[in-house]
Amino acid sequence: MKKRFRVWVYKEGEPPIFHRGPMNDIYSIEGQFIDELESDKSPFLAKHPNQALVFFLPISVVNIIVYVYRPYTNYSRARLQNIVKDYIDLVSHRYPYWNRSQGADHFLLSCHDWAPDVSSAYPRLFKHLIRVLCNANTSEGFQPLRDVPLPEIKIPYGKLGQAHMGQPHNKRSIFAFFAGGDHGYARSILFRCWKGKDKDIQVHDYLPKTLNYSASMSQSMYCLCPSGYEVASPRVVESIYAGCVPVIISDDYVLPFSDVLNWTQISVHITISKIPCLKEILKGISMKDYLEKQRRVIQVQRHFVIHRPAKPYDLMYMVMHSLWLRRLNLRLTP
Ligand SMILES: *[C@@H]1O[C@H](CO)[C@@H](O)[C@H](O)[C@H]1NC(C)=O
Ligand SMILES: *[C@@H]1O[C@H](CO)[C@@H](O)[C@H](O)[C@H]1NC(C)=O
Ligand SMILES: *[C@@H]1O[C@H](CO)[C@@H](O)[C@H](O)[C@H]1NC(C)=O
Ligand SMILES: *[C@@H]1O[C@H](CO)[C@@H](O)[C@H](O)[C@H]1NC(C)=O
Numbered sequence: 001m002k003k004r005f006r007v008w009v010y011k012e013g014e015p016p017i018f019h020r021g022p023m024n025d026i027y028s029i030e031g032q033f034i035d036e037l038e039s040d041k042s043p044f045l046a047k048h049p050n051q052a053l054v055f056f057l058p059i060s061v062v063n064i065i066v067y068v069y070r071p072y073t074n075y076s077r078a079r080l081q082n083i084v085k086d087y088i089d090l091v092s093h094r095y096p097y098w099n100r101s102q103g104a105d106h107f108l109l110s111c112h113d114w115a116p117d118v119s120s121a122y123p124r125l126f127k128h129l130i131r132v133l134c135n136a137n138t139s140e141g142f143q144p145l146r147d148v149p150l151p152e153i154k155i156p157y158g159k160l161g162q163a164h165m166g167q168p169h170n171k172r173s174i175f176a177f178f179a180g181g182d183h184g185y186a187r188s189i190l191f192r193c194w195k196g197k198d199k200d201i202q203v204h205d206y207l208p209k210t211l212n213y214s215a216s217m218s219q220s221m222y223c224l225c226p227s228g229y230e231v232a233s234p235r236v237v238e239s240i241y242a243g244c245v246p247v248i249i250s251d252d253y254v255l256p257f258s259d260v261l262n263w264t265q266i267s268v269h270i271t272i273s274k275i276p277c278l279k280e281i282l283k284g285i286s287m288k289d290y291l292e293k294q295r296r297v298i299q300v301q302r303h304f305v306i307h308r309p310a311k312p313y314d315l316m317y318m319v320m321h322s323l324w325l326r327r328l329n330l331r332l333t334p
Contacts, residue, residue: 005324010091012057014138016067017083020121021060026234027111029134030062032306034109036316037242041309045318052296054105054130054327055097059084061118062198063109075202077114081121085106088125104128104330107323111152113230116140130326132319134232136254144254148322151256151315152303155235160308163301166218166243169294175200176247176282177216178224180235183186186226186249186272203239217242222268222282222289224249237304243254245293247282257303257318259325260297280287 013019019038021031036042037056046052063105064080092098098106101124108118109132116135119126128146136142136149155161166172182191182205194203203224207213217223222240225246230254239246246267248255257265270281285293303318310316 004053005044005320006052007037007054007056007320008046008049008097009056009058010087012090012094015167016063017060018087019058024155024157026152026154026158026288027062027134029150029306030109030111032061032155032160032308033316033319034060036308036310039309042243043310047093050152050193051149052097054107054323055091056093057084057087058109059108059110061112061115065112065114072329076123076258077117077327079117080114084118085122085328088265097162099123101138101330102206104130105327106130107132107148109150109319110134111150111232116142130323132323136229136244136256138254139252142254144258145325147148148319148326149232149254149256149258150319152232152234153237153306153315154303155306160306161238161241163241163305164218164303164326165298166241167302169221169291172244174202174216174223175221175225176219176222176245176278177202178235179211179213179216180228181202181205183228184226184230184276187228189275190224190249194278198279200283214238214242217244219292220244221275222247224278226250227253227272235312236267238299239299242303243298243301245297247278249278257322259305259317259322261303265295266300268293277326 021034022028023031055233064083068079075123087103108131111134113135130146130148132150134150134152182188190203192203217239223244223246225233225235226249231250236246248267248269251272302313307314
């Protein structure tokens, strides 16, 4: 893949809506990717569009929301949808590539909750476009064979979060841990069933000042990662970094890299309706099986780390690999 997989980034459009995205906080993966593909150091870039296997539409949905929608006067998605449509119109008139494949070798990448809505106004135009999305909700039109799930990562200001191993398994004194806001219905059920009720299942809303969030994850065997306002949560990557086995609590969520990673071996996945049985389910996992999962979590950490420029087997390579797998299915008629 490394030798042949090359991306052409269209040059049309001006920042900040095009060619630039958020580099920190929860949507940062969007800006980091745009920035990587805009930098001449990236290992993925094609020198000429004729060498490219895929074409990138360098549009930041987050920056459209920030610059076009602020102050929030309305929540209509029409302006967002039209900006993307106009961009596709522009490049499909100027170059032969979009028409050649009907967009099937083109991709758009975003971590914003609204990103899936981009394509809903013009379903024919977007029929084949590959959408790389954090919000990989199959009930909202995410198609696992065409689209690519993107991990959500909260990148602190001024640094790329690095995986640290956390405590060895025998020093993990917390059985299961969660801290976070009451966002969305999965969280409400989690709080109702478990907040302040059980010493093994430690569910907090905002964490007391005396406790340290990442240290608590490093001291936990299981880290709960319920969906919030959307399916993805940065906790999945945070718990992998902390060497804590993620317990993914979601419905209709397609997990990142599931083409190559077997999530059953590195996590526990439960549906929202099973939240009341959480303790029973986790206590039902034998120590041997737990240790096997935890060992594999440590093994896959490198696939969730971001390097700039990207390095083999890191997160950006994994996303590119997911794109490559989808692109292999495509035969272009000359
Ligand atoms: C691509 O197709 C559109 C719609 O059919 C057409 O208007 C446009 O000129 C075509 N682009 C090129 C480069 O031929
Ligand atoms: C929280 O713990 C992490 C290590 O687990 C440490 O790097 C960080 O400095 C701690 N933060 C605070 C505010 O103590
Ligand atoms: C997934 O999409 C469905 C349909 O739009 C929605 O009802 C559900 O709330 C979404 N899931 C999350 C966690 O946002
Ligand atoms: C994933 O791992 C589980 C547990 O080891 C196994 O039962 C399952 O067959 C694997 N799935 C695939 C697709 O390999």
